[in-house]
Amino acid sequence: MIEITNLTKRFAQHTAVDNLSFSVAPGEVLGFLGPNGAGKSTTMKMLTGFLAPTSGSASIFGFDIQTHTLKAQREIGYLPEGAPCYGDMTVRGFLEFIAEVRGFRGAEKKARVARAVGQVELDNVLGQSIETLSKGYKRRVGLAQAILHDPRVLILDEPTDGLDPNQKHQVRQLIQSLAHEKIVIISTHILEEVTAVCTRALVIASGKVVADGTPFELESRSRYHQAVTLVAEEPLDMLALAVLPGVAGIEENAISGGLTILAKPGEVIFPQVNQLIHQRGWKVTELDVERGRLDEVFRRLTRGEAA
Numbered sequence: 239m240i241e242i243t244n245l246t247k248r249f250a251q252h253t254a255v256d257n258l259s260f261s262v263a264p265g266e267v268l269g270f271l272g273p274n275g276a277g278k279s280t281t282m283k284m285l286t287g288f289l290a291p292t293s294g295s296a297s298i299f300g301f302d303i304q305t306h307t308l309k310a311q312r313e314i315g316y317l318p319e320g321a322p323c324y325g326d327m328t329v330r331g332f333l334e335f336i337a338e339v340r341g342f343r344g345a346e347k348k349a350r351v352a353r354a355v356g357q358v359e360l361d362n363v364l365g366q367s368i369e370t371l372s373k374g375y376k377r378r379v380g381l382a383q384a385i386l387h388d389p390r391v392l393i394l395d396e397p398t399d400g401l402d403p404n405q406k407h408q409v410r411q412l413i414q415s416l417a418h419e420k421i422v423i424i425s426t427h428i429l430e431e432v433t434a435v436c437t438r439a440l441v442i443a444s445g446k447v448v449a450d451g452t453p454f455e456l457e458s459r460s461r462y463h464q465a466v467t468l469v470a471e472e473p474l475d476m477l478a479l480a481v482l483p484g485v486a487g488i489e490e491n492a493i494s495g496g497l498t499i500l501a502k503p504g505e506v507i508f509p510q511v512n513q514l515i516h517q518r519g520w521k522v523t524e525l526d527v528e529r530g531r532l533d534e535v536f537r538r539l540t541r542g543e544a545a
């Protein structure tokens with residue numbers, strides 16, 4: 239269990255993290271979301287013992303990160319933002335060095351490095367110096383050092399930053415495969431990542447929690463939740479659609495030439511819309527019900543509007 243209680247960080251006059259409290263249980267993959275400067279990295283640095291809080295506390299499986307730092311850190315694998323330091327080291331040299339710092343020697347050290355290298359697929363760059371690697375491979379080296387000691391907690395600051403779509407997919411699959419029975423906290427700007435891997439999303443803005451729920455719950459707060467989008471071969475009777483029970487409004491999409499029919503909160507409008515399409519004999523080429531748009535909910539939450 240991770241317990242964060244009233245965690246606060248002030249830099250001079252600026253409060254980067256403002257009285258944050260939440261807990262995370264094993265099995266949860268928590269997406270930590272927020273716009274630039276929201277306080278995500280600062281929170282992660284405090285959680286991992288790299289930065290002292292101004293006030294408040296964080297404990298990892300009962301070990302307070304301030305008073306039992308080493309015991310708490312033993313439970314954590316941390317991928318900081320950016321690339322690993324020690325750019326002139328080879329991948330193998332760096333990972334063996336980290337394994338030693340983690341207390342592994344001899345055969346155990348070799349086995350740990352080999353396992354992590356296999357998990358993030360680094361075999362073909364083992365002899366290369368880190369500074370000569372592509373951004374994606376640097377990220378993988380960072381991930382390998384984070385999982386080397388098979389920690390119960392993984393804290394990953396923008397794990398797929400700079401990766402191409404294939405690498406993003408691979409890293410997300412890796413996170414999912416590692417997540418079993420672990421606590422994973424991922425900071426990200428990429429909202430599709432939240433729906434792809436997270437069981438819970440925590441949104442912060444100006445250092446404060448503004449939403450905490452499953453990705454589905456957040457999507458349900460979107461004005462597009464239960465909206466019906468359709469593309470038809472002919473112009474449709476907008477008024478007939480607009481007066482259907484439960485319809486909140488209609489938006490036209492200039493690019494696709496389609497319509498989005500919005501549902502009032504808590505209403506399901508697909509049956510009525512579908513019935514009207516059949517009654518009128520409209521030739522509809524696309525018809526979808528939306529779950530909601532996380533990007534729109536995120537924008538409203540982090541700009542201080544009610545969502």
Ligand SMILES: Nc1ncnc2c1ncn2[C@@H]1O[C@H](COP(=O)(O)OP(=O)(O)OP(=O)(O)O)[C@@H](O)[C@H]1O
Nearest residue numbers: 249252253254272273274275276277278279280281
């Ligand atoms: N060492 C520092 N000294 C002064 N201010 C800092 C320091 N570190 C962070 N800040 C400020 O604290 C705030 C939060 O920064 P933080 O890096 O935690 O945000 P973030 O949510 O991780 O942003 P991003 O998504 O851009 O990485 C920002 O206003 C930042 O400028």
